[in-house]
Amino acid sequence: MIECLLAEVTAVQVPAVGLGAMIALVTFIAASVWLGTVAQRVVEKSSFIQGYFQGNRGLGAWTIALTATVQSGGTFMGFPSLVYTSGWIVALWIASYMVVPITGFGLIGKRVAQISRRTGAVTMPDLFRARFGSSTAGLVTSLLIILFMTIMMIAQFKAGATVMKLAWPGSTELALVEDSAGDEKVAETSASTLAQWWKTADQKYLLGLAIFSLTVVGYTLIGGFLAAVWTDLLQSVMMFIGVMILFVLALKATGGLEAASRAALESGGPDYMLGPGLKGGSPFLPLTLAISFFFFWPFAGTASPAGVVRIMACKDTRVLRQSIFLLAVYNMGIYLPLIAICICAKALMPHLDKPDEVIPRMALILTDGLPLGSWMSGLILAAPFGAIMATVSSYLLVIASGLVRDVYQRFGNPQATDYEIRRLTYLVMIGVGAVAVGFSIFPVKHLQMLVVMSSGCAASSFLIPTVLLCYWRRATAAGSIGAMLAGGGASLVLNLIGLWRAFQETGQFANFQPLYLAGLDPLLWGLLASAIVGVGVSLATDPPEQRLISKLFDAPKG
Amino acid sequence: MPSRPEDPVLVSSRREAVVVFLIWLAACLYTVGFSYAFGYGRDPATLRFILGMPDWVFGGIFVPWTVCTVLSYIVARYVIADDDLGEDMPEESLGSAASSRREARDD
The missing domain is CATH 1.20.1730.10 (Sodium/glucose cotransporter)
Incomplete structure (x- = not known):
């Protein structure tokens, strides 16, 4: 452009x-x-x-x-x-x-x-x-x-x-x-x-x-x-x-x-x-x-x-x-x-x-x-x-x-x-x-491809963990890390499959499209994976310290 | 159960987040639904134009967009409560421990 x-x-x-x-x-x-x-x-x-x-x-x-x-x-x-x-x-x-x-x-x-x-x-x-x-x-x-x-x-x-x-x-x-x-x-x-x-x-x-x-x-x-x-x-x-x-x-x-x-x-x-x-x-x-x-x-x-x-x-x-x-x-x-x-x-x-x-x-x-x-x-x-x-x-x-x-x-x-x-x-x-x-x-080949992938992964990494951080007392550190990695990871996998398919069909990485699983954008799958892993891992790990939670979730004293 | 009542900012933010989410959901269902029903796979001969837009764009996008802009005003004016965000902590525990140590050293 x-x-x-x-x-x-x-x-x-x-x-x-x-x-x-x-x-x-x-x-x-x-x-x-x-x-x-x-x-x-x-x-x-x-x-x-x-x-x-x-x-x-x-x-x-x-x-x-x-x-x-x-x-x-x-x-x-x-x-x-x-x-x-x-x-x-x-x-x-x-x-x-x-x-x-x-x-x-x-x-x-x-x-x-x-x-x-x-x-x-x-x-x-x-x-x-x-x-x-x-x-x-x-x-x-x-x-x-x-x-x-x-x-x-x-x-x-x-x-x-x-x-x-x-x-x-x-x-x-x-x-x-x-x-x-x-x-x-x-x-x-x-x-x-x-x-x-x-x-x-x-x-x-x-x-x-x-x-x-x-x-x-x-x-x-x-x-x-x-x-x-x-x-x-x-x-x-x-x-x-x-x-x-x-x-x-x-x-x-x-x-x-x-x-x-x-x-x-x-x-x-x-x-x-x-x-x-x-x-x-x-x-x-x-x-x-x-x-x-x-x-x-x-x-x-x-x-x-x-x-x-x-x-x-x-x-x-x-x-x-x-x-x-x-x-x-x-x-x-x-x-x-x-x-x-x-x-x-x-x-x-x-x-x-x-x-x-x-x-x-x-x-x-x-x-x-x-x-x-x-x-x-x-x-x-x-x-x-x-x-x-x-x-x-x-x-x-x-x-x-x-x-x-x-x-x-x-x-x-x-x-x-x-x-x-x-x-x-x-x-x-x-x-x-x-x-x-x-x-x-000295431009890296396929930089544009990396750009598309990282913006996709970034979009699905941080939303769910941030929402959990704000509103859910029971969310844990492991849960939020898991949510981040799962969100970004799911998006990455769908992008990589799209990349692989583009390479199979055209012999090139240029203009690839991520895999739209069930017709939906990778972001949706990323958010879903992020939510499941975030909640699942949080529940499976020990609850966070009461002291930390209280400071952010309970009314201030006095 | 928490021994203390919940933080008032948490309570109001959560309520507002639910309202916002419902507005998003309604906008999504209406906009995509209307556009799909009246804008997809239609006989182009039946197209009419309103304000220069194809009728389905007017009804499915322009109208809800206008409604959402008005709703944004209403939500911002009447739904979202003004809250005290609290005093700014100078720095996090680790940082403040470090700086107090530093002050002690400076003394």
């Missing part, structure tokens, strides 16, 4: 737009760095761990609502392409976002916020360690989080670098071709000498990677949690403005949604208007998958480590309540118009070769000739870049807090001072950033 996004700008359309996109990117970068420095001033006022990783539990409704459950840039980027390809049925695919605001904050939000305060927990592993009085439970949580999030984060570095590269004003229409060829060249010559390597390397990509990495690691390192949250808020608001502008322009251009729908029916056929829809020749959303996705969006996001940390950081319950409504309005205002925009796109340009380009193309066509048109399209084109930065930034923090607080401080040096922790945190962030950069220069 991102590759196409700016290749489009530089390759096909008016050159002035390329400049607009670059200016928008630079503005995003400058704003993020500025937010980083502002955040640093806030952090300085408190103890390092609390301030840097948690923003002193001071998040208000806007920062919680628009950043805690909006998962990553991917949600906004792949979705338009899907609507363009498969039509109105995608509205059903995404429909469960109607309940995401209430489930995201209402299921576990208040309890998580309370327990984290009562135990002084700063990270998600802290929660598990404190609730079960078990350092093993904390360690398993942090290792799983570090594993999943590192894999997901590395892919984002490459995406960010590619956007930078393609936004370069001098880029030619060969940009996309060069990109894929460049990767292989880099990989092939990695063993040869440095000078030779530099000559053959894709220098624009490397420059983009350098700028992207320095910026993201830089502002995250300076400002910590607050910097990550504020950048995220900034891009969410930008995205909303961009979608609103496009929505109005698209309806104007097509003469209304009904006219667009009818035109789309002409070119897309009846499958474009009805269930289960088509994608690549097979049904897009059979009934079982429609049900699966009603589980997927609300529950995969609810207990994601980056989201839970933000809920822990909320100021009070009022903030949680306001967040619910704010996010409800935001979701309705962004997803329904996005669907309409893409239906209009099908009416205006029925035969796009690369459906991924649908939003950038609409942005370019619709703003052409308008006053400030190139600025508007620049903003819309740069928004995914902002989303990538925000995602990397929040993952980086979760990984760093995992390594520093949950591993080093617990098992290495419990007596570490604030100064030592701070120094180590900076080192870890630079180290993790360097590893991600390394993987982006």
Whole structure:
């Protein structure tokens, strides 16, 4: 998506737009760095761990609502392409976002916020360690989080670098071709000498990677949690403005949604208007998958480590309540118009070769000739870049807090001072950033495959254990560890079977689909396995210490 | 039975979680049910458009989405209770033990 996004700008359309996109990117970068420095001033006022990783539990409704459950840039980027390809049925695919605001904050939000305060927990592993009085439970949580999030984060570095590269004003229409060829060249010559390597390397990509990495690691390192949250808020608001502008322009251009729908029916056929829809020749959303996705969006996001940390950081319950409504309005205002925009796109340009380009193309066509048109399209084109930065930034923090607080401080040096922790945190962030950069220069084959698997496994690992932690007195450390491993494991197995089948059929791992056992998404089987193992193992092991439970489940004395 | 009464925040959160879960369940049953009944395998000639959407999208997705947004307001305003989340513990037992040791050393 991102590759196409700016290749489009530089390759096909008016050159002035390329400049607009670059200016928008630079503005995003400058704003993020500025937010980083502002955040640093806030952090300085408190103890390092609390301030840097948690923003002193001071998040208000806007920062919680628009950043805690909006998962990553991917949600906004792949979705338009899907609507363009498969039509109105995608509205059903995404429909469960109607309940995401209430489930995201209402299921576990208040309890998580309370327990984290009562135990002084700063990270998600802290929660598990404190609730079960078990350092093993904390360690398993942090290792799983570090594993999943590192894999997901590395892919984002490459995406960010590619956007930078393609936004370069001098880029030619060969940009996309060069990109894929460049990767292989880099990989092939990695063993040869440095000078030779530099000559053959894709220098624009490397420059983009350098700028992207320095910026993201830089502002995250300076400002910590607050910097990550504020950048995220900034891009969410930008995205909303961009979608609103496009929505109005698209309806104007097509003469209304009904006219667009009818035109789309002409070119897309009846499958474009009805269930289960088509994608690549097979049904897009059979009934079982429609049900699966009603589980997927609300529950995969609810207990994601980056989201839970933000809920822990909320100021009070009022903030949680306001967040619910704010996010409800935001979701309705962004997803329904996005669907309409893409239906209009099908009416205006029925035969796009690369459906991924649908939003950038609409942005370019619709703003052409308008006053400030190139600025508007620049903003819309740069928004995914902002989303990538925000995602990397929040993952980086979760990984760093995992390594520093949950591993080093617990098992290495419990007596570490604030100064030592701070120094180590900076080192870890630079180290993790360097590893991600390394993987982006010498790409691992099949990284995308690993990304798909780890996001699937992460989604089914943490929900059930977190619910048990919040509401069930009898849950034990072993039970929660079992629930985590069973949830992630079940999802992994179904993904691996899908991978194996794809390899059998096509000889390749690319574009594999997990095994949809009984037609249902692996997440559902993961959650089921997680619940059975979590409850079963808890009942089979000794009840947790009364002292620990009482502290979190009984009314405070006096 | 616990000797002390349950924590009030636990009681209210659990009640709210049940309400939220029921809303999710109702939304799921209605949205998927309606869309499946009126949007799957249908004769395209019978399609009507409401607000520019195919009728099944309007009834099966747009209407419940609007209802859920209103419900979000009602739940946030009237169902979820404001509670005192309690004082923030400076750090966990292990950490505080360490820091008190450190303070002792500094003295």
